[in-house]
Amino acid sequence: MSQTKIQVTAVTKAFGSNPVLKNVDLTVQAGEVVVILGPSGSGKTTLLRSLNFLEQPDSGTLEICGHRIDVLAGKSMSRADRNQITELRQKTAMVFQSFNLFPHLTALQNVIEGLISVKKTPKPEAVKKGMALLEQVGLGDKADSYPSRLSGGQKQRVAIARGLSMDPEVIFFDEPTSALDPELRDEVLIVMRNLADAGMTMLVVTHELRFAQEAADRVIFMEGGAVIKDASTQDFFGAESGERIQQFLRRY
Amino acid sequence: MLELFLRSWPLLKTAILVTLGLGLGAFILGSTLGMCVALLRNSNLRLPRSIAFMYVSIFRGTPLLVQILLIYFGLPHYGITMSPIPSALLALTLFSAAYLSENFRSGINAVDPGQWEASLAMGMGYWTCLRRIILPQAVRIALPPVGSRLIALIKDTSLASTITVVEMTRVAEQVGAATFRYMEMFLMIGLIYWLINQVLTLVQTYLEGRMTRRYR
Numbered sequence: 001m002s003q004t005k006i007q008v009t010a011v012t013k014a015f016g017s018n019p020v021l022k023n024v025d026l027t028v029q030a031g032e033v034v035v036i037l038g039p040s041g042s043g044k045t046t047l048l049r050s051l052n053f054l055e056q057p058d059s060g061t062l063e064i065c066g067h068r069i070d071v072l073a074g075k076s077m078s079r080a081d082r083n084q085i086t087e088l089r090q091k092t093a094m095v096f097q098s099f100n101l102f103p104h105l106t107a108l109q110n111v112i113e114g115l116i117s118v119k120k121t122p123k124p125e126a127v128k129k130g131m132a133l134l135e136q137v138g139l140g141d142k143a144d145s146y147p148s149r150l151s152g153g154q155k156q157r158v159a160i161a162r163g164l165s166m167d168p169e170v171i172f173f174d175e176p177t178s179a180l181d182p183e184l185r186d187e188v189l190i191v192m193r194n195l196a197d198a199g200m201t202m203l204v205v206t207h208e209l210r211f212a213q214e215a216a217d218r219v220i221f222m223e224g225g226a227v228i229k230d231a232s233t234q235d236f237f238g239a240e241s242g243e244r245i246q247q248f249l250r251r252y
Numbered sequence: 253m254l255e256l257f258l259r260s261w262p263l264l265k266t267a268i269l270v271t272l273g274l275g276l277g278a279f280i281l282g283s284t285l286g287m288c289v290a291l292l293r294n295s296n297l298r299l300p301r302s303i304a305f306m307y308v309s310i311f312r313g314t315p316l317l318v319q320i321l322l323i324y325f326g327l328p329h330y331g332i333t334m335s336p337i338p339s340a341l342l343a344l345t346l347f348s349a350a351y352l353s354e355n356f357r358s359g360i361n362a363v364d365p366g367q368w369e370a371s372l373a374m375g376m377g378y379w380t381c382l383r384r385i386i387l388p389q390a391v392r393i394a395l396p397p398v399g400s401r402l403i404a405l406i407k408d409t410s411l412a413s414t415i416t417v418v419e420m421t422r423v424a425e426q427v428g429a430a431t432f433r434y435m436e437m438f439l440m441i442g443l444i445y446w447l448i449n450q451v452l453t454l455v456q457t458y459l460e461g462r463m464t465r466r467y468r
Contacts, residue, residue: 054369090375100370103467104388114374117384146466159370166374 003030004063005170005201006051011060012073013046020046021057022225028170028203033196035212035233036205038222039248044205047222048172051203052092053085065091065169090118093163097175099155101147101162107134108143111161119166126165133161137191153184157191164195171195173204209252213237221245253436260427260437267423268444270337274419275406278344282405283398285345286352291382293357304353311350317411319343324415340412348405355401359394360386392463399456403449410445420444 006028013021020043028034036044049055051064059073067088069081077085101110112130115121121129134140137157147155156176163171173192177185189211196202196215206212212219212233219236221229221244229236229245236245257264293304311319324339334342363386371381391398413422424441428434 052373054373086375086377089373092373094370094373096366096370098366100364100366102367102370102385104392113384114376117380118375148467162374 004028005030005032005065006203007063008051009061011047011050011057011062011071013043013050013055013057020225021050024060024222024225024227026220026227028201030169030201031199032217033200033202033204033215034218034220035216036203036220036222037207037209037212037248042222043225044222045174048174048203048205051172052089052094054094064088067091090166091168092170092172093166093168094172094174095156095159095163095176097178099147099152099159099179101150101155101159103147106144106146107139107150107158110147110158111165114162114166130161130165133164134158136164137161138187151184152180153187156180156188160188160191160195170201170203173202173206175205175207177206177208207252209249221248253440256427256431256433256436257440260423260440263418263423263427264420264441264444267418267420268448270417270419271406271409272448274337274340274344274409274412274417275402277341278348278409279402279405281341281345282348282352283356285349287356289349289353290356290360293353294360308350308353311346312354316343316347316408317414319347320411320415336412336415336417339415340409340417344405344408344412347408348401351401351404352398355394355397356390358397359390359392362393363389392460395456395460395463399452402456403452406448406452407445 004027006026008024008026011021011024011026012019024043024047026047036047038044046055050057050060051062053069056077057071059071061068061070063069065088067084069077069084069088071077101107102113105113108127108130111133112121112123112126115126115129116123131140131143134143137160139154139157139161142150142154142158147158150158160171160176176192177188180188185208189208192202192204192211193215204211204216216233219229219231219233220227221236223244229241231241235241237249239246241249289304289307292300293308295301295304320340320343323334323343324336327334367385367389368381371385376385409419410421412419413425416422418426420441424434424437428437431437
């Protein structure tokens with residue numbers, strides 16, 4: 001059964017007089033891995049951040065994991081909308097370019113913070129789950145390390161484990177490897193590949209074409225605040241994807 | 253000087269406790285009030301923001317001595333009469349809260365916005381995020397200026413002598429007047445103020461080291 005996790009229609013967003021999202025539509029089915037590509041400033045990160053309302057869209061309809069919010073231009077959010085946003089945030093996870101680990105907490109404490117303070121999971125149970133997740137991303141031995149003692153790749157893997165701790169229905173990745181040097185990228189990409197293979201629904205903004213090619217089911221290409229191509233990975237990287245896409249792909 | 257010290261010790265002993273009580277009491281109350289003011293000042297809403305702004309403007313912009321005198325001599329005109337120690341404590345609290353709110357605010361604002369985003373993205377509420385993620389980091393950043401504020405506050409308690417609070421400065425004045433040994437008395441309490449603040453400085457340094465360890 002195919003279930004729609006993300007259904008977004010006509011989302012617009014401007015920073016001042018500068019439009020960054022122009023009537024963007026996007027649909028993601030359960031289990032899909034969708035990669036968003038595009039040049040800098042194309043609006044891909046803003047689109048991703050609009051989906052969990054870290055960025056407030058100006059207008060549009062967003063239905064994320066069964067929570068529907070209609071954003072009307074010039075109208076502020078109702079309390080009911082804000083509740084919907086909190087709930088949808090609990091069903092999604094986000095992995096950031098700059099990791100955003102909590103520096104005053106150990107790796108394990110980072111992973112279980114959401115379980116303890118949001119889901120009110122009892123501590124022993126949270127610790128057990130947290131340890132299992134750290135093992136899953138290959139960092140079982142770093143549980144008691146503070147983020148300042150971890151490499152960039154290790155930090156990002158902790159951040160992924162932190163996201164997974166909440167049993168998300170979808171994970172958003174916002175350029176997860178852009179702050180890492182090439183040697184550290186692979187350890188993060190391998191973890192992401194494993195998640196994709198395990199059937200996790202993922203929406204990934206990235207510049208890693210190889211990851212897109214190997215792991216994505218679909219590729220979305222954005223430019224100038226609009227989606228200009230939405231195709232299966234095979235078609236996107238195929239010869240028939242169009243002049244603009246070919247031009248973009250040649251540069252890498 | 254030692255003999256003078258021993259003679260005035262019974263008076264000094266109580267006076268030191270009053271000074272410490274006023275200083276630390278105003279610091280605790282002022283920190284609580286100051287934190288509230290800092291949060292109001294950071295609010296999205298205009299009204300709380302302006303209230304906090306005006307509060308800081310008034311209590312930071314006027315001399316502490318004037319505030320003490322207003323509370324002790326001025327308020328009785330409106331039927332509000334307070335004894336010297338509560339008057340001094342109130343003035344010191346209101347005054348220090350204005351400064352401390354700015355110290356806390358700078359700490360809160362210095363925390364990477366990504367910390368808010370990571371917390372909100374997992375569905376954490378504003379207050380939980382503030383308490384568990386932002387404030388532990390903000391307090392560490394604000395510790396040096398807050399420590400300075402506490403030290404300044406200990407010294408500011410000497411102004412309470414103007415409204416007959418028998419704290420250290422007042423005792424020195426009294427004993428000085430009775431013995432004509434002002435020089436020695438004021439040197440003595442100067443030394444005691446310095447000693448107290450030296451201890452506080454050591455506490456601050458210790459806390460700083462403790463809180464910074466995990467960031468290295």
